[in-house]
Amino acid sequence: MTPTGPDVSKTGAGEAPDMIPGRATHRQAVWYRLLAVVAAVLILCLIGVTCIDVVGRYLLNRPFGGAYELTQMLLAALVFVALPLTTADGGHVEVDLVLHMVPERVQWALGRLAGVLSALVLGYFAWRLALLGVSQMDEGTRSASLALPMAPLAFLAALSCAVSALIMVLPRTAP
Amino acid sequence: QDLVMSSWLPPKHPIVVNAFEPWAEDVEKVTDGRVTVRIMGKPLGSPPAHFDMARDGVADITYGLHSFTEDDRFTRAKLGQFSFLGDDAVENSKAYWAIYGGDLDAAKEHEGTHLLGLFMHGPGLLHNNVRKIEKPEDMQGLKIRVPGGYVADLVSALGAAPLFMSSPEVYEKLSRGVIDGVAFTYEAMTAFNLTDYIKYSMSVPGGIYNTTWFFVINEDKWNEISEEDRAAIDAISGEAFAERVGKAWNDADDKAKEEIGDKVDFYEASPEVVAALTKAADRLEAAWADQLSGYDGAAALAKFRKMTGVRGE
Amino acid sequence: MTFSLIAFAILLALVFARVPIAFAMALVGGVGFALMRGWGPAGSMVGNAVFETGLNYSLSVVPLFIFMGNVLAGSGIAQGLFAAADRVFGRMRGGLAMATVLSCGGFSAVCGSSLATAATMSKVTMPSMRRFGYSDSLATGAIAAGGTLGILIPPSVVLIIFGLLTESDIGKLFLAGIVPGILGIVGYLLAVMVAVRLRPELAPKVGDPHPLSRKDAISVVAVLALFVFIMGGIYGGFFTPIEAAGMGAGAALLIAFATGGLSRAGLWQAFLDSAGASAMIFAIIIGAEIFGNFINFAGLPYALSNFVSDVGLSPWLVLLAIVLIYMVLGCVLESLSMILLTVPVFYPLVMDLDFGLAILQDPDMVLAWFAIIVVVVTEISLITPPIGMNVFVLRSVLPDVALGTIFRGVVVFWVADIVRLSLIIALPVLSLFLLQ
Numbered sequence A: 001m002t003p004t005g006p007d008v009s010k011t012g013a014g015e016a017p018d019m020i021p022g023r024a025t026h027r028q029a030v031w032y033r034l035l036a037v038v039a040a041v042l043i044l045c046l047i048g049v050t051c052i053d054v055v056g057r058y059l060l061n062r063p064f065g066g067a068y069e070l071t072q073m074l075l076a077a078l079v080f081v082a083l084p085l086t087t088a089d090g091g092h093v094e095v096d097l098v099l100h101m102v103p104e105r106v107q108w109a110l111g112r113l114a115g116v117l118s119a120l121v122l123g124y125f126a127w128r129l130a131l132l133g134v135s136q137m138d139e140g141t142r143s144a145s146l147a148l149p150m151a152p153l154a155f156l157a158a159l160s161c162a163v164s165a166l167i168m169v170l171p172r173t174a175p
Numbered sequence B: 001q002d003l004v005m006s007s008w009l010p011p012k013h014p015i016v017v018n019a020f021e022p023w024a025e026d027v028e029k030v031t032d033g034r035v036t037v038r039i040m041g042k043p044l045g046s047p048p049a050h051f052d053m054a055r056d057g058v059a060d061i062t063y064g065l066h067s068f069t070e071d072d073r074f075t076r077a078k079l080g081q082f083s084f085l086g087d088d089a090v091e092n093s094k095a096y097w098a099i100y101g102g103d104l105d106a107a108k109e110h111e112g113t114h115l116l117g118l119f120m121h122g123p124g125l126l127h128n129n130v131r132k133i134e135k136p137e138d139m140q141g142l143k144i145r146v147p148g149g150y151v152a153d154l155v156s157a158l159g160a161a162p163l164f165m166s167s168p169e170v171y172e173k174l175s176r177g178v179i180d181g182v183a184f185t186y187e188a189m190t191a192f193n194l195t196d197y198i199k200y201s202m203s204v205p206g207g208i209y210n211t212t213w214f215f216v217i218n219e220d221k222w223n224e225i226s227e228e229d230r231a232a233i234d235a236i237s238g239e240a241f242a243e244r245v246g247k248a249w250n251d252a253d254d255k256a257k258e259e260i261g262d263k264v265d266f267y268e269a270s271p272e273v274v275a276a277l278t279k280a281a282d283r284l285e286a287a288w289a290d291q292l293s294g295y296d297g298a299a300a301l302a303k304f305r306k307m308t309g310v311r312g313e
Numbered sequence C: 001m002t003f004s005l006i007a008f009a010i011l012l013a014l015v016f017a018r019v020p021i022a023f024a025m026a027l028v029g030g031v032g033f034a035l036m037r038g039w040g041p042a043g044s045m046v047g048n049a050v051f052e053t054g055l056n057y058s059l060s061v062v063p064l065f066i067f068m069g070n071v072l073a074g075s076g077i078a079q080g081l082f083a084a085a086d087r088v089f090g091r092m093r094g095g096l097a098m099a100t101v102l103s104c105g106g107f108s109a110v111c112g113s114s115l116a117t118a119a120t121m122s123k124v125t126m127p128s129m130r131r132f133g134y135s136d137s138l139a140t141g142a143i144a145a146g147g148t149l150g151i152l153i154p155p156s157v158v159l160i161i162f163g164l165l166t167e168s169d170i171g172k173l174f175l176a177g178i179v180p181g182i183l184g185i186v187g188y189l190l191a192v193m194v195a196v197r198l199r200p201e202l203a204p205k206v207g208d209p210h211p212l213s214r215k216d217a218i219s220v221v222a223v224l225a226l227f228v229f230i231m232g233g234i235y236g237g238f239f240t241p242i243e244a245a246g247m248g249a250g251a252a253l254l255i256a257f258a259t260g261g262l263s264r265a266g267l268w269q270a271f272l273d274s275a276g277a278s279a280m281i282f283a284i285i286i287g288a289e290i291f292g293n294f295i296n297f298a299g300l301p302y303a304l305s306n307f308v309s310d311v312g313l314s315p316w317l318v319l320l321a322i323v324l325i326y327m328v329l330g331c332v333l334e335s336l337s338m339i340l341l342t343v344p345v346f347y348p349l350v351m352d353l354d355f356g357l358a359i360l361q362d363p364d365m366v367l368a369w370f371a372i373i374v375v376v377v378t379e380i381s382l383i384t385p386p387i388g389m390n391v392f393v394l395r396s397v398l399p400d401v402a403l404g405t406i407f408r409g410v411v412v413f414w415v416a417d418i419v420r421l422s423l424i425i426a427l428p429v430l431s432l433f434l435l436q
């Protein structure tokens, strides 16, 4: 998929599969590990919310009224926390089929172009999400049952897209 | 001019077929074809985004529920979401248009758009599959899906547990016994295939709850239309639209009642239950009226009930 | 109409220039929308699409079903499945490839994604097949094709997304996928038999398979138990299909700890991969949403359905035309974006058709049948060049195998798929009889 991708076969048979073809490893970077830990905790929370809701309703006859909304919020948080990770890994679905037929210099140039265009899109996402967050703050937008404010989530999303945009413009090199 | 309308209800929903589509055709008629309305087969955003979509011009015309967004925007719109407001969707919608649109200055809460309509559906009922609620204590412990904050406060005041979920989830949860009941209209019982999972449906005079809807057009787009055509469109909107959409809701309710027949035990709430509900409702209404500054919520409610004839005072 | 076709062309150009599909769709969709409506509205639409997609409750199944599969993959369950399947076919020529197909089917019963199934099974089955001198093309073809079963045999992320797009009962869609999934396994097994019959050099004869270890047996039991837990939970009314993802992920963690197969590093990797894959899928959903809004605004779905009714084709011909469109689109589009872009256009069209069969009188049945057809066509697209995602996954896991080799190996399975697709279309009862 990604010509710049590393040799994934080195990960060996004992490990979990790489979901994403051709990811580069950024696992040493502090911010990467930090985001990864947060993402892992969010996945655990997602599992926990459903299990507590389902088990609670049978064992204790006490449903967990906020499960629906908490799931929504946790999901959004997970997606936006994970976006920079995927972006740093070069994990977005790309097609490199034609590229093998052109000289390496052209490949490189196209790769940069793709990076810049992606960064533009992500930067625009960030800008619009920030605007959305500001208007949600002004209007006091909150979730229906738990009354959690929505604006922080929009700002988290904006930040995530901004960071991902930055990663996209930085030249990608295989480790 | 070709106006684009984003519609998020299923294309065959009764108010799409019997209110929005005929309205769109009439717009073309009354403007001699100068203004046309194209209803999108698929919405241009999620349902809660639909007010912003009209305001920001993503689509020209949208509709939606005020309670979609939980924020400080549509505070006065709650007028139409209380209990005991009216059993007829036409009367409800006309009163809502007159009072929220008039005394409570709905236009100000819909800034950036021009109001084409404000409306409500038929009376909301309390359906469940556990027991017939004959006294307030029977509500104790029932898990009820509610559409919003007001009904949640109301049912929890009587000891039931309110739960939130999207409307399509109701079928999944009701059929699995995750919830015992739901606050819905007649029409929603058939629309969401709930008939087999509901045994008792309690109605209270004027409905246990209602939902309020906006129908708006982007303000700039509106101003681009000639004055003459605007007047012609206004004439088939507003109160005329309240009548049209109210009838669509009524017909949908009637059709649902006919379809359900005696598969569900429909009954009127006992005076005891009504009294208990009224007590909780009065408190919630007062709390709402208190937070309106510069508008008289209590008077608006009284006027509403007078118009629909629920309480004769 | 012309405008949307130009947009499609630019989208393809960007995609082939290696712009990630998610951002290419967002870019073309956003700019196209802006050209028609202005930048303010386009910005508002984009902002909402990004934010609301993240908050979509039903999409919570994406990270959870993926995590479930990754946890099981990390705990060595795939090895056990393969060993057990090898006991069944080990003595036959091509037995390892057949065992690969069967264990892919088994893993599909606990994994919601085809890419994850292919990636997991390749690491388990490829070394064995290589050791015994199987040709790379047959070996990788079997994995790539077997992996596609991940989205047909429940649980399935794609069926869930189809259910969301069409507001249909996801539990029913899951049921509808079971028989066609088994049919898929049988078809692939026959494909291997035919291939080794025609060209015996593809698969040398292998000696007696290893005896089944206790651990292998536990793996098989664990997969069966988890499948029964998920499906039983849904149909027994204990939880909804969406909640099933959370419960399944929880159960997978319990199984992994109970069997002791999951190391700390493996668990960490499962978290990391699931988070990464989720962000990738959500980026595509967001991109498809933005592009879809543009296409919708430009009036393509409308023009298309008008075109079909004007031409006045018979219902079966319309369906055939749709399938052909999917086959063509499947060559060049990534599977998830294909479904997100086309299902909203085609399903109202199909719902309006009268096929004249008793079993298709109920609209829910038509929808379930159409869902299975769409998924099978999508499976085919996963192994059809030039953009066959499963083949790409294999190439990145096995960098020393040429893309062409994998695509060559896939041909015989592709033929089996076409036969299966024809059966599923001609006999709706195959998909629907579990629903009656």
Ligand code: NA
Residues within 6 Å of the ligand: C107, C108, C109, C110, C111, C112, C113, C149, C150, C151, C152, C153, C154, C155, C156
């Ligand atoms: Na599966």
Ligand code: NA
Residues within 6 Å of the ligand: C330, C331, C332, C333, C380, C381, C382, C383, C384, C385, C386, C387, C388, C389
């Ligand atoms: Na393809």
